Amino acid sequence: MKTTKESVFEFVQKQLMTNSDYKDGISTKVIADYFQLQRSNVSTLLNELVKDARLEKTNTRPVLYYLPQKEVGNELNTVGRVMIGIDGSLANALQVAKAAILYPNNSLNVLVTAKPGSGTTHFVYTLYLYGKEAGVFSERAPIYKINCRHYKNNIEELDEKLFSPKNIEDSLFAKSRGGLLFIDNAELLNSTEKSRLSEFLESGLLFSEDRKDFMDANSTFLVLSCGPNGYAEFSQRMSMVIQLPDLASRPLSEKLALINYFFMIEANNAKKNIEVKREILEALLLTDFPLNVKGLEMEIKRACATACVRVMDDPNSNIEVTISDLNNEVQKSLIRSRTQSTEIYDLLGSQMLFIYDCHEESQWIRYQDTHDLYAEIRSQYTELSKRGINTETIHNIINSHVNTLFKRYNYYRSYNDEYDTEQLSKIVDPKIIHMVTKIMDACKNELQREIQPQVFYGLCLHMNSLLTLQLNQSRVDDDQIVHIVQEYPKEYGISIQLGQMFKDTFNIELPIEEIVIIAMFLIKDEEDTEGHPVLLYIFHGKGVATSLCDVTNTLTHTNNVYAYDLCLEKDSTTALQEIKTLVQRIDNGQGIIVIYDMGSIKTMLDTISEETDIKIRYIYFPITLLGLDVARKCSQEIDLEYVYHTTMREMKTMLQMNDSRKEIIITLCHTGEGGAFQLKQYIDQYSNLGFKTIPLAISKRDELISQVMALKKIYRIHCFVGTYDPKLMGIPFVSMTKVFENKPEAIDKILMFEPIQSKQLDYSAVYSFLEEQFKCISVSKLKSILPSIIDELEIIYSLSADQKVGLFVHIACLLENCKQGVCKQACKDADTILEDYPEDFKVVSKVLKPLEKAFKVIIDDNQVAAIIMILNKL
The missing domain is CATH 3.40.50 (Rossmann fold)
Known part of the structure; x- marks a missing residue:
């Protein structure tokens, strides 16, 4: 148990480090009021701490107590070396961070709130280095980072990595003991994960899913980060809150220091000196970047990479960044240079050219980017040169490739929810689906158009085939390669990115021929795909088709019906040309349904479809032939029933139009x-x-x-x-x-083109409800198992959507009750149901077996009877 003296010291230390009201020291009265102690007793304790050299005091009245300089001075070695703004915009943030790390016994967990791209990761890494230098962490102390945004579509994997409910020793909390665990974008955790996080913050303990095992993780220094929207939720749970300023809030001097730092990093990476004109620095200083420091860094990296392409064939030349290498928004910011000319002059002086030496080492250190952009540019340049592609085209291709690359850094990247991958994942490696999903966003941003879902599915299947396909044979000739590369540089650039991801994941390097095939998927079909199909009547006789067209349009108010009257005296050649002209005029890009009566009309339409590539589907309605046949029979026969029945039989045969081909x-x-x-x-x-x-x-x-x-x-x-x-x-x-x-x-x-609901039942609302209600059942596990059980029952019992949802909730709640040990009488007539529906009992019991095994429960006969009642609507 802590002594009063130790409690007083901890209180003094925390207040001096976190409360600006006590920057000059803290008085005896403040401490006595807090602990409800006699001032004389507090004074005695403080003097003992001074004697122990743990505190120092002033000679003023009242006497103020403060920490010795040695307690707070050692941060300058590390923090000053790695952080721009230590004495400026980040001073307060660093003060709070130091107090959290140096807190006696165990460092205090920290919440960092900031707008996207404000340097949260870099700041947290700095805290880790400082903790090592201050002796709070050992030299081999671990540091782990997990970004919840990367698991937006795979919350089960996030849960497994972060908490490892079945084996908590495999969790990141366990692996981070004695070091730092950084959970980025913590506001994206689901309610169950936030509940476990709160439990850890309160107790320092991490429990297994069944709560039979637990682990003490007090030695894990936890840092959470969230955007401004998550501040209210987390700030109540954590005593140490750090708010990082965005780039616009920082002074121009710090912004210039960041610009110089990023250019120096690029010079080192490219292994070439970088020359930058004054107007570029002015433009960067005056631009408001939505992604803050990250946006500034990416803009400089993109500009340097673009400029690097121009000197790729001259190894001795410096990289000269020009104003045109910056994006349009950055260039436009120069318009504001007049309003801040004095401040900019104070920073830049009269210097017009700035050179960043590739051999000069930075005084700041940072995370190293494992993606060697410049090596990749050199490799692409060499490969395309060997193919005989001209220099200008190569420059355009690689520039497009560079632009596509930077879409990876979009903080608000969101995967396309319209892609349903459940069935696809049964025949395609999930890693393939994941990487193609990521590249689809790059396509939308770079190509400025929507990518059709069929492209996504086709590309997934194609990439999956490359895992087993022999790639030593060329499947595309050189002419096609040159054509695709030169005519579609953007699509080719994106394909390079997918090829690199494929290599990184499966260690299979794709040749340029395969990259070109990938590009073919992304090349837009130039034909218009807007609009709807239309209907065309073609009937023999004057005005027959036209009259039907008028009636149909009048009754439906659609005005998508057209007509062609095939007069008996018109020759076939003229009719063919007129129908072809009409078909081309009325087609909206989705094809034409033709209702026709007889003769060679279908043959004409086949010819037109082949020549124009317009899709035409036929509905044969031989009303004219039928009328001719009935008229002939009526003139020959006197028996009405004979005419009727023979006509109906012949018409049925006529409509079948049997074709012996398979x-x-x-x-x-x-x-x-x-x-x-x-x-x-x-x-x-x-x-x-x-x-x-x-x-x-x-x-x-x-x-x-x-x-x-x-x-x-x-x-x-x-x-x-x-x-x-x-x-x-x-x-x-x-x-x-x-x-x-x-x-x-x-x-x-x-x-068979039968109408079908195009999407499976969405259980997201059900999951949200259950997460709030359940205490024992893992909703993550429920997501992976229960939908397939419901689908299996749907196949057997033809369930409606409402039945599926009802059954889903019923079974989920049944599992929760079983785990809690709550036995409820679910069906009063259970014995009767089981006796009357023995086959259903066998089927349902078998279907439910995986659930019982996964959740380690036994679903008794009484509960099975209740499920049978739901399935059979009893």
């Missing part, structure tokens, strides 16, 4: 080997339609047309399935998006 499905990707083949396997595995599936490549359109034409002579082509619609010969298209956004059991409905 139907096939064609799956498409850029090579035909990777994604198309895997898509074929997926369809073959789950479809019961019996269609033959053939994978083809779409990279060369002429070859694709030739192959499809050859297949049409042998088979009836039911549809294409792939990354985008090739728009050939009116053959219908099924987007890969639909295939992978739905359960495998829905594949036949999708292939």
Whole structure:
């Protein structure tokens, strides 16, 4: 137990380090009032502390007590070397940080709040170095950082890494004992994780999921960071709060120091001197960067990398950064130079050129960037030069590549929630899905257009095929490589990034041919894809189609119906040309439905579709032939019933239009080997339609047309399935998006163009509710297991959406009650239900087995009976 003397010292130390009211010292009265002690007794204790050399006192009245200089002076060795603004905008933040680290017995946990990019990571790393130098941490003390934003779409992995509920010794709290654990963007933790964090802050203990085991992690120095929106939530739980200023709040002198520092870093990385004109420094000083210090750093890095490309073929030249290397917003800031000319002159003087020496070492240290940008630029330059691509094109490509690279540093990067990867992950490595998801954001930012989901799915399948594909054979000729590289430099630059991520993850380096194939996925189909399909009536006779068109438009108010009256006296050649002109005029990019009556109309439309690449689907309605046949029979027969029944029988045969050719499905990707083949396997595995599936490549359109034409002579082509619609010969298209956004059991409905709900049931609202209610069940584990159980029951019992949600909540709550040991009478007629539905009992019990095993519970017969009642709507 602490002595009164020790408690007084700790109180004095904390107040002197954190409270600016006591910067000159603290009086006996303040201490006596706090502890409710006699002033004479407090005075005795303070004098003992002075005698012990733990405090010093003034000769003034009243007497003030303060810490000896040696207690607070050793920070200058480290902090002064690593932090810009130690005596300026960061002075208060550093004072609080020092007090937290030096607090007796155990350092006090710290909350750092700041706007994105304000230097939180660098600041925390500085605290770690200072803690080592002050002797609070050992030389080998660990430091771990986990950024919650990186686990936005994988909260289970975050939970496992941070807390490791099953084995707490594997948690980052355990690994950080004796050192520092930094949880960045802590406001993104879910409610369960925040609850565990609060428990740790209060007790210093970390408990296992079943709470049978716990670990003392008091020696872990915890630093949380959050944005301004998370301040209120965390500040109440932590006594030491540090607010870092954003870049706009810092003086220009500190901003210049940061600019000089970042240019010096780039000179060292590039191994070349960097020359910067005065106007560049002025522009950087006057710009407000939304991402603060990080934004300033990235802008300088991008400018230097862009300038480096110009001197890549001259190893002895300096890198000359020009104003055009900066983005437009930074350049525009020079307009404000007049208003701050005096302050800028005081900082820069009359010097017009600044040279940063690549051999000069910085007085500041920082985290090292493991991504060697300049080595990558040199490698790309060499590779493209060997291919005979001209210098100007190479410069454009690498500049685009550099710009794409910096999208990685977007603090507000958000993954596209429209991509449903549940089914995709069954045949594609999750690491592939993760890296393609990341690159999609770069595509949107760099290409300034929306990337269609089918591109995402196609690229995932293609990249997955590269894991097993032999890459020693060239699949793209040199002419195609040069064409793609020179005509689509932005898409090529993004493809390089994906190739680098692939190499980093799987240690497989992709040749330039494969990079070009990836770029093909990203090249936009220039045809307009807006609008909707339209309807076209083509009937023989004057005014027949036109009258039907007028009635349809009048009744539907859609005005998307058109007509062509095929007069009997019109020759086929003229009719073909007129219909072709009409088809081209009315097509909105999504194709045409044609309702026609007889004759060679379908043959004409086949020809038009092949020549124009407009998709046309036919509905044969032989009303004219039917009328001719009935009129002929009526003139010959007297029996009404005979005419009626023979006509109906013949009409049924006529409408069937049997075709003896076997139907096939064609799956498409850029090579035909990777994604198309895997898509074929997926369809073959789950479809019961019996269609033959053939994978083809779409990279060369002429070859694709030739192959499809050859297949049409042998088979009836039911549809294409792939990354985008090739728009050939009116053959219908099924987007890969639909295939992978739905359960495998829905594949036949999708292939037969039957309406289907395109998204699976979203349980996010249910999860949010359960996280607030549950104490024993891990919602993270529930997410990974229960949805598949519900899906399995849905297949067997054809559940509605409402039933699925109700059943989901019922089973989840049942598990919670079982874990709590709460036994409830769920079904009064359990015995009757089990007797009347023995087969259901067997099925449900079997389906629930994985849940019982995962959560280590036993679901009794009474509860199974209740579930059977829900399933059968009893």
